[in-house]
Amino acid sequence: MENRGAEILIKLLIKNGVKTVFGFPGGTVIPLYDALYDYQDQIHHVLVRHEQGAVHAAEGYARVSGKAGVCFATSGPGATNLVTGIANAMMDSTPLVCITGQVSANLVGSDAFQETDIIAVTTPITKWNYQITQASEIPSVVQKAFKIATSGRPGPVVVEITRNAQQEFFEFNDEEIDPQPHAGPTLDHSLVKKAIQLLNNAQKPYIFAGHGVLLAKASKELRELAEKTGIPVAVTLHGLSSIPKSHPLYVGMLGMHGNYGANLLTNQADVILAIGMRFDDRVTGKLSAYAKQAKIIHVDIDLAECNKNVPADIAINGDAREVLTTLLKNIKPATHQTWIDEFRKLDKIEEEQIIKPLLHSKTDQLNMAEVINSLSEKTKGQAVIVTDVGQHQMITARYYGFEKPNTFITSGGLGTMGFGLPAAMGAKTATDLPVIAVVGDGSFQMTIQELATVAQEKLPVKIILLNNTCLGMVRQWQDLFFNKRYSFVNLQNPDFVKIAEGFFIKAEKVIKRKELDGALERMLKSKTAYLLDIDVEKELNVFPMMAPGASVEEIRLS
């Protein structure tokens, strides 16, 4: 039967298992929204207040559910407002299908009203994009979009559809469409054998677990491999929660603000098994002084990452779960308690010099670490934590005790301020677990308008605002490296409680230490959205820190 292009698109979304979309209407997508109107019982559309909110919400949704997040935007400024989120999804390998309108095909290239060449703009920041100019293209392009977004290394795809294509009629038989998963790379078993040999003979083996472990849903296999071989496991920022922090073989987070022992002992390991991580510069520091003594086994689904920053002795192109399962079958059981003890010795130093003073602070003001620690205890490390970007992000990564896999959602590769609130919104639509957004006063104000969406959708998102009245991370760098020349980092903030209440969201201010406990309890118990605006110490820097240009061995405790 003949349908309008817009309706075919909606039907295809439903066929691909899409139940929620985030979007904002406009001129060139009115036909799409008109078709959507008849399918409200099958697809739930979340109306945001800025398209950036839509794309970050789609990211939050995708990160929690493992499915492609879908967002709609109109042409021109609507589409350009998605760009930050698309770039963010590209850097963090988040599957997205972004559907944007475009002026009619015959007007493209004429600088028509709200026309922007979004295909050109997003080419470097998408896995694929395509401009649909005829309704007949819709079925194959939409299928291809979902396949590309979700297969191999996930990422964002932009599908632009001209107004005429949305309105054209086309004979569409939806039985012909059969979503098929993309076949992954073929695992080279000879390389896995070599890796097993190296690991069997290692004296100081070390496992690095990154985002790829979570994307492959391989937490169980990671834990089993570690337990069979007694190999300590460190995680990257995006690898957090792939192994419970309470696990005896967990030795910490790698990277610029990671744990002391985990970073230092990188340069003592003899064999490193890196799974689903890309040796990002935040993790490696100075490459010329990074793990030169170790044999590196680099497992990644994207072969382009192997030998990009760090030379791999064995580069295994494969899915983390498949590789971990294969390693598990044939690797020798072992223990490495003496090696683990070396980590614990360094952990004690970090505990005494950094962690204890923060968690048992007697200063007038609360500090960020105390708040996160209390939150962690009250939620037993089982909530979904979404952060924004800055000092609060690093503190949350360090002090929240993640116990469940895939419960830490953050903007890592791009470090997008404003990510937190909308991503938490999107995450909440995909899970029944409590979702808590931890944001800073700078970041929060970038997408604060989405409080309206939270209220309209009645999403019980909890927001912890760690308020130090400044742009903390930049202030820290100016303090440490720019002679305390605090250039434009002080914020005169509004009354956030009044603002939240203006959006009809419950809110409380926390100023004194003794107020924290009760406020956290009330926030967690609330069945509706809740904001806690917590005053925290301004002049506190996040340590440990690997200064820019420093090596992992030069990680500072103060």
Added chain:
Amino acid sequence: MKDTFQITILSENAPGVLYRIAGILARRKVNIEGIHFSGTKNCDATFTLTVRISKELAEQIVQHVKRIVEVKEVHLT
């Protein structure tokens, strides 16, 4: 140390493919010193690009060009 390389790419013959390939080079400020194209309407396209870069960069570019959805094969000589 820079050398002259030929990057030969076999891909779908469709609008935008050359744009994507050129984008990968432009991002790294690599100048295209020579370009040869052959392909007919319904057949695959073959691009041969001549560039002067280091071997490490050439190998990285090959990996990134391989990620383009429309690209089928990439060879470096």
